[in-house]
Amino acid sequence: MASVTFDHVTKRFGDVIAVNDLDLEVKDKEFLVLVGPSGCGKTTALRLVAGLEEITTGNVYIADRLVNDVAPKDRDIAMVFQSYALYPHMSVYDNLAFGLKLRKTPKKEIDRRVNEAAKILGIEQLLDRKPKQLSGGQRQRVALGRAIVREPKVFLMDEPLSNLDAKLRVQTRAEISKLHMRLQTTVIYVTHDQVEAMTMGSRIAVMKDGLLQQLDTPQNLYDRPTNMFVAGFIGSPAMNFFDAKIVGTTDELYVDGSSFRVKVPDSKRPAVTRYLGKDVVFGIRPEDMYDRQFATNASLDNTVSVTVDVVEPMGSEIYLYLLTGAKSFVGRLDSRTQVRPGQQIDVVLDLEHMHIFDRETQEALV
Amino acid sequence: MTTAAIAQAREREASLSARLARALSQGPLHVVVLLICAVWLLPSVGLLVSSFRPARLVASTGWWTAFTPPFNFTLGMYREALSTSGMAQSFVNSLFISIPSTVIPIMIAAFAAYAFAWMKFPGRDLLFVIVVGLLVVPLQMTLIPVLRLFNALGLTGTFLGIWLAHTGYGLPFAVYLLRNFFGALPKDLFESVYLDGASPFTAFFWLVLPLSVPALASLVIFQFMWVWNDLLVALIYLGGTPKVAPMTVTISNLVNSLGGNWQVLTAAAFISMLLPMLVFFSMQQYFVRGILAGSVKG
Numbered sequence: 001m002a003s004v005t006f007d008h009v010t011k012r013f014g015d016v017i018a019v020n021d022l023d024l025e026v027k028d029k030e031f032l033v034l035v036g037p038s039g040c041g042k043t044t045a046l047r048l049v050a051g052l053e054e055i056t057t058g059n060v061y062i063a064d065r066l067v068n069d070v071a072p073k074d075r076d077i078a079m080v081f082q083s084y085a086l087y088p089h090m091s092v093y094d095n096l097a098f099g100l101k102l103r104k105t106p107k108k109e110i111d112r113r114v115n116e117a118a119k120i121l122g123i124e125q126l127l128d129r130k131p132k133q134l135s136g137g138q139r140q141r142v143a144l145g146r147a148i149v150r151e152p153k154v155f156l157m158d159e160p161l162s163n164l165d166a167k168l169r170v171q172t173r174a175e176i177s178k179l180h181m182r183l184q185t186t187v188i189y190v191t192h193d194q195v196e197a198m199t200m201g202s203r204i205a206v207m208k209d210g211l212l213q214q215l216d217t218p219q220n221l222y223d224r225p226t227n228m229f230v231a232g233f234i235g236s237p238a239m240n241f242f243d244a245k246i247v248g249t250t251d252e253l254y255v256d257g258s259s260f261r262v263k264v265p266d267s268k269r270p271a272v273t274r275y276l277g278k279d280v281v282f283g284i285r286p287e288d289m290y291d292r293q294f295a296t297n298a299s300l301d302n303t304v305s306v307t308v309d310v311v312e313p314m315g316s317e318i319y320l321y322l323l324t325g326a327k328s329f330v331g332r333l334d335s336r337t338q339v340r341p342g343q344q345i346d347v348v349l350d351l352e353h354m355h356i357f358d359r360e361t362q363e364a365l366v
Numbered sequence: 367m368t369t370a371a372i373a374q375a376r377e378r379e380a381s382l383s384a385r386l387a388r389a390l391s392q393g394p395l396h397v398v399v400l401l402i403c404a405v406w407l408l409p410s411v412g413l414l415v416s417s418f419r420p421a422r423l424v425a426s427t428g429w430w431t432a433f434t435p436p437f438n439f440t441l442g443m444y445r446e447a448l449s450t451s452g453m454a455q456s457f458v459n460s461l462f463i464s465i466p467s468t469v470i471p472i473m474i475a476a477f478a479a480y481a482f483a484w485m486k487f488p489g490r491d492l493l494f495v496i497v498v499g500l501l502v503v504p505l506q507m508t509l510i511p512v513l514r515l516f517n518a519l520g521l522t523g524t525f526l527g528i529w530l531a532h533t534g535y536g537l538p539f540a541v542y543l544l545r546n547f548f549g550a551l552p553k554d555l556f557e558s559v560y561l562d563g564a565s566p567f568t569a570f571f572w573l574v575l576p577l578s579v580p581a582l583a584s585l586v587i588f589q590f591m592w593v594w595n596d597l598l599v600a601l602i603y604l605g606g607t608p609k610v611a612p613m614t615v616t617i618s619n620l621v622n623s624l625g626g627n628w629q630v631l632t633a634a635a636f637i638s639m640l641l642p643m644l645v646f647f648s649m650q651q652y653f654v655r656g657i658l659a660g661s662v663k664g
Contacts, residue, residue, distance in 0.1 A: 052557050073563040085554035089576040098572075099562035146562075 002063040002076075002153035002186045003028045004049055009058035011044055011210075018044040020210035021058070026154075031180050031187045033201035035194060036233070041210040042190045046156050049188060050079050063153055078147035079156040082163065084139045086131040092118075092142050093127040096149050110149075117148040120179070137168045144176070148183070155187045161196065173199055194234050198222070206230050223353075228281060228362040231355055237286045237319065239355065240329035244282040246275045246356075255282045255356070259325030263301035265351050268366040272356055275365065283355035286319070286332035294334050295348035302351050308343045322347065417443055417632035424629040443633035447620065450634075452608050456616035460594060460638075462525060463612050467532035467593045472585050474533065475540030476578075480570050482541070483548035484556060494545065500538040508534075509602050516603060523610060528603050535599070536589050547581035548574055583652030591642050613638045 004026040011019040019041040026032045034042040047053045048060055051072035060067055067075050078099075086095050096114045105113075118124045121141040131139055140160060147155055160176070161169045177200050180187055191197055197204045198218045206213040206221065206229070214226045225231035231239045244257040246264070253264040253272055264272050272280075292298050309328060310321035313335065320331045320339065331347060339345055356365040415429040418439045423432075432438065447453065481487070482494045512531065513522065521527030551574065559569045575582070597614040604610050606619075617634040621627060 050557075050561060052561075072557075072561050077561070079558070079561050081554045081558060083552060083554045085552065085558035087555065087559070087573065098559075102563040102568060146558075150562075 003030075003061075004154055004186060004188060005059075005061040005064075006045070006048075007059040007061065009045075009048060009060060010056050011041075011048060011053060012056045017210050019048065022210075022212055024205055024212060024215055026186060026188055029184050029186055031177070031189065031200060031202045033197040033204045034188065034190045034207060035192065035197040035201075035204055036207035036213075038192055039209075040207040042192075042207050043158055044210075045207070046079075046158055046188055046190045049075075049154070050077060050156050051075055076153045077156055078150045078152040078154075080143050080147050080158065080160045082159040084131075084143040084163075086139060086142055086146075088131050091128055091130060092123065092134070092145075095131070095142055096127075096145050099146065099150050113149045113151070114145075117145040120148065120182070121145050136164055137172065140164060140172060144179070148179075153186065155185055157187065157189045159191055160189075161191070162193075169196075176200065194236065198234065204234075206233060208233075224364070225355065226364050228283070228357050228364075231283055231357070231364070235285055237330045237332065239283045239285045241357075242282045242284075242324075242327060242329070243279070243359070245279055246272055246277065248276070250276065255280070255354075257282060257324070257327075259327065260304040262304065262349060262351055262354075264356075265354075267352065268354065268356070271366045275356070275358075279359040280365070281357040281359055281362070283357060284349055285353065286330045288350040288353040289331040289333060290348045290350070291333050291337040292346040292348050294336065298346075298348045302349050303346050304349060306345060306347055308339045308341050308345060311339060311341060413632050413635060416629070417636055421627075421629040424632070443630050444637070447617075447630050447634040447637055450616070450620060452611070452616055453613070453637075455608070456611050456613045459610055460612040460614070461641075463528055463532075463600070464590055464593045466525075466529045467536070468586055468589045470529060471533040471536035471540050471589060472582065475537055475544050475585075476575070476582070477570075478537075478541050479544035479548050480566075480574055482545045483551075484569075484574075485566065494541075497538055498542050501542065505535055505599070509598075513602060522603060523605050523607055525610065528600060531599055531603050532589075532593050532596075536592070540585055540589065543585060544578070544581060547578055551577060580652045583649050587646060587649055587652070590645055594638075594642050 006022045006024050009019055009022045010017065022041075022045055034045055036042050044053060048055055049062070051067065051070065055068055062075055062077065087098065090098065093114060096117060097110045100110045100113065114127070115124070118127055121144060123138060123141050123145060126134060126138060126142070131142065134142065140163070143160065157176075161172055164172060173196060176189075180200075189196075189200060198221075201218055203215060203217055204221055205215045208229050214221060214230045216224075221230060221234050225234060228241065232241070242257045242260075244255045246253055247256045247261075248254040248264075250273055253269055253276065255262050255264060292303060304324060306322040306324045308320055309323050312319040312321070316335060318333050318335050318337055320333055320337075322329055322331055333347075354366070357363065358365060412429045415432050416424050418441070419429070419432055420438055420440050421443060423438055478497075482490060482497075512534075516522045516527050516531075521530070555573060555577075556569060559573050564572065594612075595614065596612075597618060600612050600615055604612075604615070606615070608616070611619075617631065617638060620630050620634055
């Protein structure tokens with residue numbers, strides 16, 4: 001069926017390397033999300049699959065067919081653009097039908113596919129309108145519809161939700177996920193929004209500076225980031241990082257952050273042992289912190305005394321900007337926590353979910 | 367009065383005074399605009415009034431005296447101009463010159479502009495600069511060399527010759543305007559249409575042309591008016607041959623060799639203006655939009 005394979009693909013624009021030795025396989029029927037900050041090469045990678053950019057070195061395969069020199073129109077793919085790129089002078093019906101007409105699809109078949117796509121997307125009553133008479137959300141659906149009617153092997157989506165308002169984005173996010181389940185087609189989806197990536201992707205490829213950082217399921221990315229970039233990129237608020245040192249003995253290891261000291265749990269100890277006495281980065285997510293009075297397993301080994309800097313009640317929870325020594329970090333605590341700025345509190349860390357990174361390479365140890 | 371009512375009354379007062387202030391501040395602007403319009407229109411109005419007066423009065427008194435009694439208006443000069451031999455023939459000639467001289471350059475320019483805007487080929491920008499650079503060449507400088515060339519090729523005095531001449535003179539500006547317009551079309555549209563399976567030709571005919579109607583229409587107006595009103599180019603390349611002479615040439619021939627009978631020109635000018643005015647008013651919405659083509663987005 002339709003897998004997409006990047007075989008050591010590199011794309012250069014002059015001196016700039018947009019995609020650097022990308023090697024990944026998108027499985028058949030998979031919803032793969034390419035995510036990363038702007039300029040990380042995710043859109044370029046997508047455009048390489050579409051054939052809108054030429055590959056500098058390496059090979060791209062669609063359904064095991066080498067497509068390096070295949071024209072975009074012959075790759076059996078459909079793309080949804082960030083700007084939608086609807087044809088402004090054509091009605092919605094013609095927008096959907098145009099690609100099929102160019103491919104000399106029989107009129108009856110065009111009619112059937114357009115109506116079916118319109119029904120799936122709930123835009124049947126809009127078929128006679130021009131794009132400028134549509135709202136942003138409706139245009140977005142037409143853009144999706146134009147891809148659907150083609151019945152391609154692979155859908156390519158380039159930040160299709162970024163022009164929608166926040167509420168509509170959440171709604172459309174779920175609809176695209178449903179659509180994927182229904183159509184059972186391979187999707188490559190580009191976004192800079194880690195929430196979109198987490199909620200929609202079967203797997204997520206995190207990119208930075210043209211390099212693939214990690215390719216994994218959303219939960220694995222969250223639980224076991226391979227480096228500091230992925231750890232900081234996935235999750236909101238972002239993971240807190242502290243410069244620290246591993247101290248103690250081979251039987252009892254501690255993370256020493258000068259203003260605090262916590263024990264490395266037994267499960268993590270083997271991986272950390274060889275860093276005894278060395279500089280590391282200690283990472284802990286805001287949601288892995290608890291107010292001492294609501295924590296069940298508080299002990300000297302996992303409790304840190306901190307100063308409250310700013311309090312942000314969110315209703316369901318409370319964000320605290322905390323200080324330990326001169327270092328500021330964020331905690332996401334139970335909303336029952338009663339604190340005032342300036343107050344000294346004890347925070348219990350869930351050390352089973354701690355992360356340790358090599359200070360030099362920024363690679364994760366545990 | 368409640369406080370709310372007081373506040374409301376104050377607000378009304380404020381908005382009234384604001385409107386008044388705005389009207390007053392814009393007043394001078396309106397006056398200036400109207401003045402400019404009046405100055406601009408005055409010669410044409412004078413010409414129009416003169417064309418309805420008897421020739422002997424036109425020669426002896428100013429056109430503004432027509433508005434004082436006794437009122438002396440006549441269609442005599444229109445009758446004279448229309449009955450001039452060859453006027454009907456030259457109207458047809460004018461059409462026969464103007465329409466191809468409008469269609470041919472714009473068609474060529476559209477293809478060229480599309481290539482300059484959206485196709486990659488070596489030397490593209492240099493070529494474009496050269497084409498646009500041709501805008502600075504004064505038409506008069508080209509008359510003699512081109513005439514010699516036409517003589518050698520036997521094109522002098524033929525419609526084909528003047529079509530080619532107007533095509534040459536019109537192309538640089540047309541290419542320039544259309545390239546800027548085409549270039550401002552969103553890139554995503556082209557990528558989308560190529561993914562949909564279009565060839566460059568399909569993209570040109572199904573995407574670029576329909577989206578460029580305003581620019582094309584304004585170019586049509588420009589080029590048509592220029593060719594229709596042209597006397598110099600027609601005189602040089604067609605000569606005085608009545609069989610192929612356009613209206614401008616026939617009208618200028620109304621004046622006899624001593625410069626007499628020039629009053630008839632007033633009526634003849636308005637007759638020849640009729641068609642361009644029709645073209646202009648039927649396409650004026652595109653005209654205004656087209657002038658702005660490429661200057662602002664949307």
